[in-house]
Amino acid sequence: MSAVRENGVIVAIDGPSGAGKSSLTKLLAQRLGYIHIDTGAMFRAVALMSKRAGIATDDDARLAELCRGLEVTFVRDGENCRVLANGEDVSTEIRTEEIGLLTSAISARKPVREALLTMQRAMGAKGGVILEGRDIGTVVFPDAEVKFFLSASAEERGRRRYLELAARGDKATLEETIAKVIQRDQQDEGREHAPLKQADDALPIDSTSLSIEEVLTVMENAVRERLAQDDKR
Numbered sequence: 036m037s038a039v040r041e042n043g044v045i046v047a048i049d050g051p052s053g054a055g056k057s058s059l060t061k062l063l064a065q066r067l068g069y070i071h072i073d074t075g076a077m078f079r080a081v082a083l084m085s086k087r088a089g090i091a092t093d094d095d096a097r098l099a100e101l102c103r104g105l106e107v108t109f110v111r112d113g114e115n116c117r118v119l120a121n122g123e124d125v126s127t128e129i130r131t132e133e134i135g136l137l138t139s140a141i142s143a144r145k146p147v148r149e150a151l152l153t154m155q156r157a158m159g160a161k162g163g164v165i166l167e168g169r170d171i172g173t174v175v176f177p178d179a180e181v182k183f184f185l186s187a188s189a190e191e192r193g194r195r196r197y198l199e200l201a202a203r204g205d206k207a208t209l210e211e212t213i214a215k216v217i218q219r220d221q222q223d224e225g226r227e228h229a230p231l232k233q234a235d236d237a238l239p240i241d242s243t244s245l246s247i248e249e250v251l252t253v254m255e256n257a258v259r260e261r262l263a264q265d266d267k268r
């Protein structure tokens with residue numbers, strides 16, 4: 036137990052698409068015995084449900100109503116985590132590039148951000164969690180004990196996403212994938228509400244030339260250093 040919170044510290048990992056947030060959050064959570072909260076998956080679930088309901092991306096009233104009736108939960112499945120929207124497993128459907136782009140539009144809407152902000156704070160308040168997203172260290176938990184801002188060049192992030200999509204049989208070209216990564220960056224950084232940006236007290240990590248293991252070592256050392264400080268208090 037952390038001297039700070041009941042279940043441990045709060046770790047925030049923010050950064051642009053394809054930087055490695057989900058990969059590192061999953062591994063770091065395993066190393067620390069912490070809960071992995073994929074806030075992107077929550078926004079993706081809202082986007083998927085809004086698409087099914089035929090809700091326009093700027094229809095704030097209907098988006099607010101949808102969020103009021105939506106429960107997003109995470110269920111462990113071996114080493115993986117399934118994403119449930121009102122009990123339905125939407126883990127695969129929310130991962131398409133189409134939903135990814137729609138999510139960038141949906142997540143710019145204030146009612147959606149307010150609804151998910153409440154959910155995310157409730158999920159993480161007691162600590163012992165790692166939340167990955169775009170605004171964790173700046174908006175959701177500005178008092179998080181450990182914050183990282185994980186980035187990489189757009190070309191490298193596009194290459195990673197291209198390999199990931201190709202492995203799933205997606206026919207997108209590398210150039211198309213890099214362009215979509217840049218488009219999502221611009222949408223996430225340029226929006227009015229909770230834009231993607233590095234918290235002033237976040238540790239920046241540029242993973243362009245680092246392996247997943249190398250990034251994990253930097254992150255784990257930083258968290259354990261903070262835990263050691265708390266134990267001395």
Ligand SMILES: Nc1ncnc2c1ncn2[C@@H]1O[C@H](COP(=O)(O)OP(=O)(O)OP(=O)(O)O)[C@@H](O)[C@H]1O
Nearest residue numbers: 051052053054055056057058195199242245246247
């Ligand atoms: N440092 C790294 N070196 C090489 N490949 C990496 C590195 N970090 C992540 N990857 C790979 O890049 C792809 C994207 O990683 P991941 O999904 O974790 O990124 P993300 O930041 O969560 O992206 P998004 O925000 O779009 O969900 C995955 O296939 C992952 O294995």
Ligand SMILES: Nc1ccn([C@@H]2O[C@H](COP(=O)(O)O)[C@@H](O)[C@H]2O)c(=O)n1
Nearest residue numbers: 074075076078138139142168169170223
């Ligand atoms: N805290 C967050 C997390 C995500 N978003 C938006 O969701 C999109 C998908 O996120 P992934 O991490 O699954 O790629 C992302 O592009 C953001 O538009 C957000 O706004 N805030």
